[in-house]
Amino acid sequence: MRLEEIVEAGLGAGAAVVIGDRSTVVNFRLANNTVTTNGREESTSAGVLAVEQGRVGVQTADVTEGAQVVAFVGDAKARAEQSPEAPDVMPLLTPEEAAQDDHEAAQVAPEALPGDLEPILESVRAILEESRQSGLRCFGYAQATASQQLLGTKTGVRLEGRRRGASLTLTLKTQDLKRSVWSGATARTLSALDPAAIYRKLSRRLAQTERAVELPPGHYQVILEPSAVADMVLRLMWEMHARGADEGRTVFAGKSGPRVGEEMYAPEVTLDSDPRDPEMRVPSFVHSLRSSEYGSVFDNGLAVPPAVWVEGGVQRELICPRRWAQDHDHPVRPDVDNLRMRGTETSLEEMIANTERALLVTSLWYIRDVDPATLLLTGLTRDGVFLVEHGEVVGAVNNFRFNESPVGVLRRTVEIGAPELALSREVGDDAFVKAPPIRVENFFMSSVSDAI
């Protein structure tokens, strides 16, 4: 069923907002030098929003025919009639007030097909063979995704957004599983990724684990690789909403209001977003069927301009939907589905070469909130902690549990390297992030983890 049919069927039945969504995914997994599972999924869904005198009802479902969409509108209207008035009521945007159509988005291929895997299959087959021949064990995952959204409102807004993503992650272990390294890469398509290059990097790294160094918990200078930085800045970003700051619920709450304008981080730290970044393109308009701190259903169609969240160490903006902004005297600031940490041209290798003594941390794992007031997080290092001494990696260090806040980490950042597309190990390619490696003083490793 075409998305245009979904949208027009829903609006024709009296919906205030309809979002048609089509998504496709292809993937495969690797373990112990062989492919294990694979899959292709395709879905078409409709989401309808009914508004009855400021009361809201929502219904979303996978669909195959227009009659289903019409029925969903009835369900959503019935739900709206049973609901109290929504606290974020605002007039729906007109086409003139809404985002303009992003013509470049239409150039993005709308489907991920099994053939999207083909560009990397031979290279992956060769990797598995090499791993076997070398007496190693290779594990991994590859996926390509495509999604397409069509937004329609009863006020005449029609906007289409498309998003493509791909990622490849590999873990390489010795046969006895006593040593392990990981790396991942993301791009808009798998054809833009180089599995052989990732494997070569892992082989080098695994060789560097031959010398084991046991270190105790404590405070260390660390160099966080881009994946670990991506995890930290995403966690920070998730807290950057005006409502939480106004209510005193997040680290962005100051004694006299939100900490906008406060120098919270090192002066070199800048975080921004741009939905039209060519490497991380995401829809540049609000499309949501659920109101929250991050957005309002009444803001559907609102343009998402580039944002500068942190500039020169100063917190500049917080996410704020229209109604909360109006009621609390804030600027309107829609959420953006990508994030960039600005950096320099210094490579990771140069940072290592300029190091007297530090831990090089490849990736982080199982990160959870501990204290919202400070945004204290706990988590672990995983698949690659190295001791750097006198400009060289000298051995592999045991894993650690850390207790750290991204705010503190970015305040104690003393060097920033060259940004790259980075794959958060916990979030995967659902999040588009560009992050550099960073050098952080006094990073707190709370205890040793025996995990390999």
Add this chain to the structure above:
Amino acid sequence: MSEIEPGFLQLPLDQLADAALDTMAKTDGVSYGDIRVHRDRVQGIHVREHDLISLSESEPQGFGVRLVVDGSWGFAGSTDLTQSGVSRAVTAAAEMARLLRPLLQERVELAPEPAHSETWIGEVELNPFEVTADRKVDFMLAATDGCLQAGAKFAEFYCLQVQENRFFVSTEGSRITQQRARLHPVLEAGLVDEAGSGLIETMRSTARPVGRGWEYVEAHGFPAEAEEMVGWLREKLASPSVSPGPYDLVIDPSNLWLTLHESVAHGTELDRALGYEANYAGTTFATPDQVGSLRYGSPRMHVTGDRLEPHGLATVGFDDEGVAAQRWDIIKDGILVGYQLNRQMARKFNLPRSNGCAFSDSWAHLPLQRMPNVSLQPDPARDTSREDLLSQVEEGIFILGDKSWSIDQQRYNFQFTGQRFYRIHHGQLAGQLRDVAYQSRTPDFWGRLEALGGPSSWQLQGAFNCGKGEPSQVAPVSHGCPPALFRQVSVLNTRQEGKR
């Protein structure tokens, strides 16, 4: 809820299955195949203070076809619930299998399972989808209002309600229809220390996710608990910050279930032990060569797996590859004796049959080996109460409710916080503490288990959101346990950990 919902039965289930089996039969090299048709109803309600923030309902529905071609899995899922849509998906799944065949080193083989033709329904009293939205919203707003009336700065109530319908047909002759429901009510109140310390404290109610209907929500006692929660919060804000160090801990089932989930239930998944999750969710220290010899913990430890526990979140009649629900031992007398299996893992482990742990969270995903209800059994010899356990502690901490949790990829090092922490002094509770986290290493922690509560103290707890697999899948799961006494566990002060 004693009948399968008519809306699910109105789908052309038999025709879709016939199309799948027919196309599989005509596709070269298919040695096994199955189709699962899913239809879920999911309703989420979120109220904050005096407002309804969102009330949305979704109905994800579609099918997944899984087949083996020349020893290789192929999987395709689609929302196109037509016979032609199913035929296309079978062709796509076979294409995936052939495409990936050159990368295959280990052929798929499945442990045998008898064919089943049955219907199974998880019983609930009051189907949440038969309760009007205004009744539910009004009930939830009364609870948040109760928190605010008692002095909370903010109050939220989420309630996620799910009804799952599944239809499974395999080339081996199984034809199974199932239905179950579950919900998770979460009331949370918060206070900010107005004295200027910047402390934010939040507290969740003791309500649990359950395989029950709306009757559970209305019977929980939210109106009284709303007021209690704010009192507990006030006491917590005024309470002393814990001094870090080793403590004797008495851990309530409302906290211990999560430690059991992370350190035992995940640690005894055979797919982890065999490396299938090494790139993502991780592995485990409990490797297959240690079955029968690995001392997981104290001899008092008896841990079972089951998919039978009434109202359990992982309870089913049959798993997602048609294996009948069972119960078995995982740890007995503190020793690892069993694993969680699916048919492929059982065959690989040379066992005669799977114990029924295949699960897929959606039509869109291939079933993985996922967790059953994994439970710590109570003291079989004596009906020890929580108070009996407290009386055995001279100086320690009693922990209630789960909050922050984290564990490493081999299930060794963990750190947990909680909702409430009480000082234990001379065997009695002596006021709350704050900023508590306990950190340990799995075999050390369970080795420090000294006493368990009895059968009367055993509670079924659980979660909706257990994550695993690539692409990531979430599974609901229950864990039963009694309160338990652990000696000399490392306790941290989270405020001190955060200071730099």
